[in-house]
Amino acid sequence: MAQLILIRHGQSTWNAANRFTGWVDVPLDRVGRREAIAAASKLGEYVVDVAFTSLLVRAIETTAICLTESEGLCGGKSPVFKHDADDPQWHGWDKYEGHRDEEIPIFLAQALDERYYGDLQGYNKAKMAEKVGEEQVHRWRRSFATRPPGGESLEDTARRTLPFFRDRILTHLREGDNVLVSAHGNSLRSIVMELDDLDTEQVPGLELKTGVPLVYEIDNTGKVAGKTVLN
Protein backbone atom coordinates (compact mmCIF):
# COMPACT_ATOMS: atom_id res chain seq x y z
CA MET A 1 0.00 0.00 0.00
CA ALA A 2 1.32 3.46 -0.90
CA GLN A 3 0.29 6.87 0.35
CA LEU A 4 -0.74 9.76 -1.86
CA ILE A 5 -0.73 13.14 -0.11
CA LEU A 6 -2.59 15.90 -1.95
CA ILE A 7 -2.27 19.45 -0.69
CA ARG A 8 -3.87 22.63 -1.99
CA HIS A 9 -1.33 25.45 -1.53
CA GLY A 10 -1.68 27.69 1.53
CA GLN A 11 -3.61 30.96 1.29
CA SER A 12 -2.21 33.24 -1.41
CA THR A 13 -2.29 37.03 -1.47
CA TRP A 14 -5.15 36.85 -3.99
CA ASN A 15 -7.10 34.23 -1.99
CA ALA A 16 -6.96 36.78 0.82
CA ALA A 17 -8.15 39.55 -1.51
CA ASN A 18 -10.92 37.26 -2.90
CA ARG A 19 -9.71 37.71 -6.49
CA PHE A 20 -9.99 35.16 -9.31
CA THR A 21 -6.42 33.92 -9.67
CA GLY A 22 -6.06 31.03 -12.14
CA TRP A 23 -2.66 31.32 -13.80
CA VAL A 24 -1.70 34.66 -12.20
CA ASP A 25 1.47 33.76 -10.31
CA VAL A 26 0.93 35.24 -6.83
CA PRO A 27 2.81 34.08 -3.71
CA LEU A 28 1.55 32.80 -0.36
CA ASP A 29 0.75 35.44 2.22
CA ARG A 30 1.72 35.15 5.89
CA VAL A 31 -1.42 33.13 6.70
CA GLY A 32 -0.65 30.78 3.79
CA ARG A 33 2.90 30.20 4.95
CA ARG A 34 1.57 29.40 8.45
CA GLU A 35 -0.97 26.99 6.95
CA ALA A 36 1.82 25.23 5.07
CA ILE A 37 3.91 25.00 8.25
CA ALA A 38 0.89 23.57 10.14
CA ALA A 39 0.37 21.04 7.31
CA ALA A 40 4.05 20.06 7.55
CA SER A 41 3.70 19.32 11.24
CA LYS A 42 0.54 17.23 10.65
CA LEU A 43 2.54 15.26 8.06
CA GLY A 44 5.30 14.48 10.55
CA GLU A 45 4.53 10.78 10.73
CA TYR A 46 4.48 10.33 6.94
CA VAL A 47 7.48 9.78 4.65
CA VAL A 48 7.42 10.48 0.91
CA ASP A 49 9.65 9.15 -1.88
CA VAL A 50 8.79 11.65 -4.59
CA ALA A 51 6.92 14.97 -4.93
CA PHE A 52 5.11 16.82 -7.70
CA THR A 53 4.17 20.49 -7.87
CA SER A 54 2.59 22.82 -10.41
CA LEU A 55 4.76 25.55 -11.93
CA LEU A 56 3.01 28.29 -9.94
CA VAL A 57 4.93 29.78 -7.05
CA ARG A 58 2.17 29.31 -4.44
CA ALA A 59 2.32 25.52 -4.98
CA ILE A 60 6.13 25.52 -5.16
CA GLU A 61 6.37 27.43 -1.86
CA THR A 62 3.93 25.00 -0.23
CA THR A 63 5.97 22.03 -1.45
CA ALA A 64 9.20 23.52 -0.13
CA ILE A 65 7.67 24.39 3.24
CA CYS A 66 6.10 20.93 3.68
CA LEU A 67 9.34 19.14 2.80
CA THR A 68 11.61 21.33 4.92
CA GLU A 69 9.39 22.09 7.95
CA SER A 70 8.14 18.54 8.53
CA GLU A 71 10.11 16.39 10.96
CA GLY A 72 10.05 13.22 8.93
CA LEU A 73 8.49 13.79 5.52
CA CYS A 74 11.80 13.49 3.63
CA GLY A 75 13.02 10.57 5.74
CA GLY A 76 16.42 12.24 6.17
CA LYS A 77 16.85 12.77 2.41
CA SER A 78 17.41 16.04 0.60
CA PRO A 79 14.56 17.54 -1.48
CA VAL A 80 15.69 18.68 -4.96
CA PHE A 81 13.54 20.41 -7.61
CA LYS A 82 14.17 18.50 -10.84
CA HIS A 83 14.14 21.03 -13.67
CA ASP A 84 14.06 19.79 -17.24
CA ALA A 85 17.72 19.44 -18.26
CA ASP A 86 16.66 19.39 -21.95
CA ASP A 87 15.35 22.93 -21.57
CA PRO A 88 18.17 25.28 -22.69
CA GLN A 89 17.46 27.49 -19.67
CA TRP A 90 18.42 24.62 -17.38
CA HIS A 91 21.13 23.01 -19.50
CA GLY A 92 23.77 21.37 -17.31
CA TRP A 93 22.10 22.09 -13.95
CA ASP A 94 21.94 18.39 -13.08
CA LYS A 95 25.69 17.82 -13.10
CA TYR A 96 26.57 17.88 -9.43
CA GLU A 97 28.26 15.68 -6.86
CA GLY A 98 26.10 13.50 -4.60
CA HIS A 99 23.97 10.35 -4.61
CA ARG A 100 20.59 10.72 -6.31
CA ASP A 101 19.14 7.97 -4.09
CA GLU A 102 19.67 10.28 -1.09
CA GLU A 103 17.26 12.80 -2.61
CA ILE A 104 13.51 13.36 -2.75
CA PRO A 105 12.97 14.40 -6.38
CA ILE A 106 10.40 17.15 -6.88
CA PHE A 107 8.97 17.25 -10.41
CA LEU A 108 7.43 20.48 -11.72
CA ALA A 109 4.45 20.00 -14.03
CA GLN A 110 2.39 22.50 -15.96
CA ALA A 111 -0.36 19.87 -16.11
CA LEU A 112 -0.97 20.51 -12.39
CA ASP A 113 -1.38 24.29 -12.78
CA GLU A 114 -4.62 25.88 -11.61
CA ARG A 115 -7.61 25.99 -13.96
CA TYR A 116 -7.20 28.97 -16.33
CA TYR A 117 -9.79 31.55 -15.22
CA GLY A 118 -9.62 33.49 -18.51
CA ASP A 119 -11.23 36.93 -18.53
CA LEU A 120 -12.21 36.60 -14.84
CA GLN A 121 -8.60 36.69 -13.64
CA GLY A 122 -7.97 39.61 -11.30
CA TYR A 123 -11.66 40.40 -10.64
CA ASN A 124 -12.99 40.36 -7.10
CA LYS A 125 -15.34 37.34 -6.76
CA ALA A 126 -17.94 39.16 -4.61
CA LYS A 127 -18.04 42.21 -6.91
CA MET A 128 -18.44 39.91 -9.93
CA ALA A 129 -21.37 38.22 -8.14
CA GLU A 130 -23.04 41.65 -7.65
CA LYS A 131 -22.61 42.28 -11.37
CA VAL A 132 -23.68 38.96 -12.90
CA GLY A 133 -25.42 37.21 -9.98
CA GLU A 134 -24.35 34.62 -7.40
CA GLU A 135 -25.65 31.73 -9.48
CA GLN A 136 -23.58 32.60 -12.55
CA VAL A 137 -20.42 32.99 -10.47
CA HIS A 138 -21.13 29.68 -8.73
CA ARG A 139 -21.58 27.95 -12.11
CA TRP A 140 -18.26 29.38 -13.36
CA ARG A 141 -16.49 28.33 -10.17
CA ARG A 142 -17.99 24.95 -9.41
CA SER A 143 -19.79 23.32 -12.35
CA PHE A 144 -18.03 20.59 -14.30
CA ALA A 145 -18.65 21.71 -17.87
CA THR A 146 -19.27 25.49 -17.79
CA ARG A 147 -16.31 27.54 -19.01
CA PRO A 148 -15.63 30.92 -17.46
CA PRO A 149 -15.34 33.46 -20.34
CA GLY A 150 -12.09 32.73 -22.21
CA GLY A 151 -11.03 30.17 -19.58
CA GLU A 152 -11.08 26.45 -18.76
CA SER A 153 -14.00 24.46 -17.35
CA LEU A 154 -13.20 21.80 -14.76
CA GLU A 155 -13.69 19.31 -17.59
CA ASP A 156 -10.97 21.09 -19.64
CA THR A 157 -8.68 21.10 -16.61
CA ALA A 158 -9.26 17.36 -16.07
CA ARG A 159 -8.20 16.72 -19.68
CA ARG A 160 -4.65 17.76 -18.74
CA THR A 161 -4.47 16.78 -15.05
CA LEU A 162 -5.81 13.23 -15.34
CA PRO A 163 -3.49 11.91 -18.08
CA PHE A 164 -0.55 13.31 -16.09
CA PHE A 165 -1.92 11.83 -12.87
CA ARG A 166 -2.38 8.37 -14.45
CA ASP A 167 0.94 8.32 -16.34
CA ARG A 168 3.29 9.93 -13.85
CA ILE A 169 1.82 9.85 -10.35
CA LEU A 170 -0.18 6.62 -10.26
CA THR A 171 2.80 4.75 -11.74
CA HIS A 172 4.85 5.61 -8.63
CA LEU A 173 1.99 4.68 -6.30
CA ARG A 174 1.50 1.26 -7.96
CA GLU A 175 5.18 0.59 -7.36
CA GLY A 176 4.73 1.40 -3.67
CA ASP A 177 6.30 4.90 -3.63
CA ASN A 178 4.66 7.46 -1.35
CA VAL A 179 3.90 10.67 -3.24
CA LEU A 180 3.28 14.33 -2.28
CA VAL A 181 1.33 16.48 -4.77
CA SER A 182 1.06 20.22 -4.19
CA ALA A 183 -1.36 22.00 -6.51
CA HIS A 184 -4.55 24.07 -6.63
CA GLY A 185 -8.23 24.18 -5.72
CA ASN A 186 -9.47 23.18 -9.16
CA SER A 187 -6.57 21.15 -10.55
CA LEU A 188 -6.87 19.01 -7.39
CA ARG A 189 -10.70 18.93 -7.56
CA SER A 190 -10.37 17.24 -10.95
CA ILE A 191 -8.07 14.58 -9.45
CA VAL A 192 -10.18 14.11 -6.29
CA MET A 193 -13.24 13.74 -8.52
CA GLU A 194 -11.58 10.66 -10.05
CA LEU A 195 -10.19 9.26 -6.77
CA ASP A 196 -13.51 9.70 -4.88
CA ASP A 197 -15.50 8.54 -7.92
CA LEU A 198 -17.69 11.66 -7.93
CA ASP A 199 -20.05 12.34 -10.82
CA THR A 200 -20.75 15.70 -12.45
CA GLU A 201 -23.74 16.26 -10.12
CA GLN A 202 -21.61 15.72 -7.01
CA VAL A 203 -18.50 17.68 -7.99
CA PRO A 204 -20.03 21.18 -7.49
CA GLY A 205 -20.21 20.32 -3.76
CA LEU A 206 -16.51 19.46 -3.56
CA GLU A 207 -14.47 22.16 -1.76
CA LEU A 208 -10.77 21.85 -0.89
CA LYS A 209 -9.39 24.07 1.86
CA THR A 210 -6.03 25.81 1.52
CA GLY A 211 -3.19 24.00 3.29
CA VAL A 212 -5.20 20.94 4.36
CA PRO A 213 -3.56 17.63 3.32
CA LEU A 214 -5.66 14.72 2.04
CA VAL A 215 -3.98 11.35 2.48
CA TYR A 216 -5.09 8.47 0.24
CA GLU A 217 -4.06 4.83 0.66
CA ILE A 218 -3.51 3.37 -2.82
CA ASP A 219 -3.12 -0.35 -3.47
CA ASN A 220 -0.78 -1.91 -6.04
CA THR A 221 -3.51 -1.91 -8.70
CA GLY A 222 -3.93 1.85 -8.30
CA LYS A 223 -7.25 1.62 -6.43
CA VAL A 224 -8.13 3.81 -3.43
CA ALA A 225 -8.22 1.79 -0.21
CA GLY A 226 -8.69 4.66 2.27
CA LYS A 227 -8.75 8.42 2.74
CA THR A 228 -7.91 10.70 5.68
CA VAL A 229 -8.36 14.47 5.76
CA LEU A 230 -5.75 16.12 8.03
CA ASN A 231 -7.89 19.08 9.13
Ligand SMILES: O=C(O)[C@H](O)COP(=O)(O)O
Ligand atom coordinates in the same frame (compact mmCIF):
# COMPACT_ATOMS: atom_id res chain seq x y z
O1 LIG B 1 -7.95 30.51 -9.07
C1 LIG B 1 -8.53 30.88 -8.04
O2 LIG B 1 -9.14 31.96 -7.94
C2 LIG B 1 -8.48 29.97 -6.83
O3 LIG B 1 -7.30 29.30 -6.80
C3 LIG B 1 -9.60 28.97 -6.84
O4 LIG B 1 -10.71 29.68 -6.98
P1 LIG B 1 -12.21 29.14 -6.91
O5 LIG B 1 -12.46 28.62 -5.53
O6 LIG B 1 -13.01 30.38 -7.22
O7 LIG B 1 -12.38 28.12 -7.99
